[in-house]
Amino acid sequence: MQYYKKRKSNREVIRLAKKKANGEKKPKVLILIKIFQSLLPSLPYYPSNRNKMTVTFQQLYNARCDKSGNPHYWKPQPISATPFAFDGDFGIRESLEKILASSDYLEIDVREYTGEVWRKLQGEVSPTCKKLLQRNVHDETVHSDAIKLCCAAYPVSEKVRQEAQNISERWRSACGHPIQKAYLLEVSVFLACSLPLLLRTGGHSLTWVTTQISRDEQVHVALNKYLSVKLCGAEIPEELRQLRRDTVAWLTDGLDIAQWRINQKWFLDRSDEMVSQGASRKLTGFTSASRYAPPFEDENSKLGY
Numbered sequence: 001m002q003y004y005k006k007r008k009s010n011r012e013v014i015r016l017a018k019k020k021a022n023g024e025k026k027p028k029v030l031i032l033i034k035i036f037q038s039l040l041p042s043l044p045y046y047p048s049n050r051n052k053m054t055v056t057f058q059q060l061y062n063a064r065c066d067k068s069g070n071p072h073y074w075k076p077q078p079i080s081a082t083p084f085a086f087d088g089d090f091g092i093r094e095s096l097e098k099i100l101a102s103s104d105y106l107e108i109d110v111r112e113y114t115g116e117v118w119r120k121l122q123g124e125v126s127p128t129c130k131k132l133l134q135r136n137v138h139d140e141t142v143h144s145d146a147i148k149l150c151c152a153a154y155p156v157s158e159k160v161r162q163e164a165q166n167i168s169e170r171w172r173s174a175c176g177h178p179i180q181k182a183y184l185l186e187v188s189v190f191l192a193c194s195l196p197l198l199l200r201t202g203g204h205s206l207t208w209v210t211t212q213i214s215r216d217e218q219v220h221v222a223l224n225k226y227l228s229v230k231l232c233g234a235e236i237p238e239e240l241r242q243l244r245r246d247t248v249a250w251l252t253d254g255l256d257i258a259q260w261r262i263n264q265k266w267f268l269d270r271s272d273e274m275v276s277q278g279a280s281r282k283l284t285g286f287t288s289a290s291r292y293a294p295p296f297e298d299e300n301s302k303l304g305y
Contacts, residue, residue, distance in 0.1 A: 057128045057132050057223065075142075076212075079149060085201040086201070090256055090258070092255065094255075095255045096201065097160050098160055098163070098251050099193075099194045100156055101164035105165055106167075106171070106185055108144050110181075110182045111137055113178035114182050117178050117182075129226075129227075132223055133227070136219070139216045150206060170246075174240055174243055175240070176232075177232045183227075184241075189244055189248060192280065194251065196270075199211070221278075245268060252267045255267075266282075
């Protein structure tokens, strides 16, 4: 099991920035600017900060290979059940059960959507792009295996599993290109709801698995968004837009962490932000209190690549 270095808290960053700024005897306005600038690296969901980053598909592919240039995949391991945060109160236990059940179906669905696109692509994209897409297909198999091990450690009821299967069938029968479905599921359901909840409230074992999956998903989203726009245009069918909200609403139905003001509406708003902006500052704040540094905030080199 791999552990990760905890990043500095925002409070610590502010304290150090004030100390440095006061030492330089700058005007108060410049001190505030300096503090704000010092916070930006810890806010990857902040759109202005995110737009400064430019990464090519070749760099994405290379970052996920071993020293000899061959694709590197993490290997799921059996886990033991550890306590949820707050002992599963506030609707957390029910939401996590739904997340595991739905992921058991939807990870396979995303693999099939992505695989269908990979098989049909000809000269529309570069060889590197297609090679990265093939890598992503295999990632989904790894994710599916990991989720099945999680379901073995945290049993899912037949009722919840049937509801998850119904959600999966709705995605399969909905109109829209397969790459649009894969992109929308990953950016608005996985990254905006399922993974943050597992990371923040799932306890030690689920948090570790989530960290592994999340570093893959952020690469998938980057590629799938590009392919979605290139192959289908920027417009997402209304049926898919409504379906992703229905999915998030089902996952978080009954969730209410009053002290954080985290509930169903909060996650629906974050899902909207991730689709419209590709970023959510509030999600960063939510996951920053996790046992590990949020996986969306670490470079690949710090996550085992």
